[in-house]
Amino acid sequence: MRVLVTGGAGFIGSALVRHLVLDKGYEVLTLDKLTYAGNLASLRAVEGRNNHSFLKADICDARAIHEAFATFRPARVMHLAAESHVDRSITGAADFVQTNVIGSFTMLEAARTYYAGLSGEEKQRFRFLHVSTDEVYGSLGDAGLFTEKSPYDPSSPYSASKAASDHLAKAWARTYGMPVVVSNCSNNYGPYHFPEKLIPLTILNAMDGKALPVYGRGTNIRDWLYVEDHARALDLIIERGRVGETYNVGGRNEVKNIDVVRRICSLLDQRLPTGTPREELIQFVTDRPGHDARYAIDATRLETELGWKAQENFETGIARTVDWYMDNEWWWQPMRKNYAGERLGLTSGNKGTG
Template sequence: MKILVTGGAGFIGSAVVRRAIAKGHQVVNLDALTYAACLDNVASVADDPGYAFEQADIRDRAALDRIFAAHDPDAVMHLAAESHVDRSIDGPGTFIETNVMGTFQMLEAARAHWVQKGRPESFRFHHISTDEVFGSLPADPEVQFTEDTPYDPRSPYSASKAGSDHLVRAWHETYGLPVVLTNCSNNYGPFHFPEKLIPVIILNALAGKPLPIYGDGSNVRDWLYVEDHADALLLAVEKGTVGRSYNIGGENERSNLELVKTLCAILDRMRPKDAGSYADQITFVTDRPGHDARYAIDPARIREELGWRPSVTVEEGLEKTVAWYLDNEPWWRALQDRQGVGERLGVKA
């Protein structure tokens, strides 16, 4: 299969690109190379004969038409998106432009390509989204997001992703475009851009800086190792039912405070301080506006229909992640000078 991956130089997108090449697929990586993208993320496959790179903006319809015509993909995996909630609070316009209008342009370009090819039933437009579109859950562990949970986005980021999800469903119902949708829980792992919680904690700990935790640290997330997610995404594009959505979760719920304490304990073992614990650096800071209390995914549908379930526990995944950051300092050092990295964002509301 030849797959057009949008956002393939980003965190999750690059994991998909690497895994797809390893599985023998051809990949066209379309990325605008904005602040969170890094071609080093795909350096391991850049010379593979099945890999091609196109620098383009998903909002640029002419560029998209050229890329579809030049590469004739069998499927699209649409990951390109603005994804940092704090940045969406400070600058929501970029999120609407990229996540809503960019998805619209991708759908139209894909539809034109699909029609021109004779509407092949085998074509797929796989839209990758987030569990944040469902809003916030109560503390009750029996309550989880399912594919039928009503949408209730509460940040500019999640609202923009909800909008893009609705567009994808509409293009399937109205035009017959063969689509698959997935909504995932919080990802983590190698190549995670250093503005998100886990890399912030690792890198601040190593630098002797405060480890910031929003509010009282009780917010709960379901953590999904990025390579497990990549496997699930490729399974969905290969075998998912047209018009169906699949929730992808790590089955690893942890509060932010629990997560940070686990990271500190791992660092205490792998890179011990001269005195004390990294946990001594934990600092509670003013909460994010509209901070959702809990996310948790019920992944029963993808498990029962496609046979996928996560293979990595959060403890195993955090060990791997910490080890990767300790071994790849040149990668993250080069990104720390990028706009906004290391600053507290999302406090302008």
């Protein structure tokens, strides 16, 4: 099985590549532009393997993308490449529109051309998975869950750009008969996560005794999904999911941001005691614009139709994540030399997490 993975040097993408190469034995071409969030070190576990190759390319580069299809001839395309940081999108929306909208259009067009040239069994088995986020649905109230039928209501330039790309993917399925499947996931966490996001930033700052800034009062709620569970779900969705359908992937682990930070503090206090509780490092800062109050995913379709089940709950997953960052300084230390843990992409005075 030949699989083309875009964004494969990123957080979720690298977890997927490791799963496909090491666990499934598939032949994988990882395509990544290697922006700040793409890191070849995240692919060290598959480096040098005969069933893995890497191509540095921009998904907006139509010539490079068409050539990748023509030479690699994938049976599956798993499209994860995206600008994915809400705070950065607020002050730099152009990059998000370019990569998430134009880049996805470029991928879909290249796949359409390639698909049109296939025949027989090759054409029958080809699939294109467009990987997206629960943020396209906007903010939930105190009750209820996002389902595959929830209306789109994006709040930030990031989520708006992802919503646009979702609509493009579904339109290519309906208009051109492309075998496209879409997935929308809740907040991922786990190893190899770039330390501008809530969990890795909190872990590393707490280890260093630095301030732990939290937006507002930390009451925003997220449904946390361990990244390796997500990788397994994506493989299952592209293999068994129905063409033209959407599958929501969630961990059924709703936790307030402040409780996430406190749990990390508690775990580090147990593992690296300092005599002073790390909760004292928490600092509440002005909330960011367009900050959705609550996300929570209903993964019933994925669980009942495809038989997926998360292997990690939040307690086991966050403990594994803290331990990974403690044990893998080789991966994150080079980033800390150029990025000391500040929240990126925000205006002055609004540097929180979550």
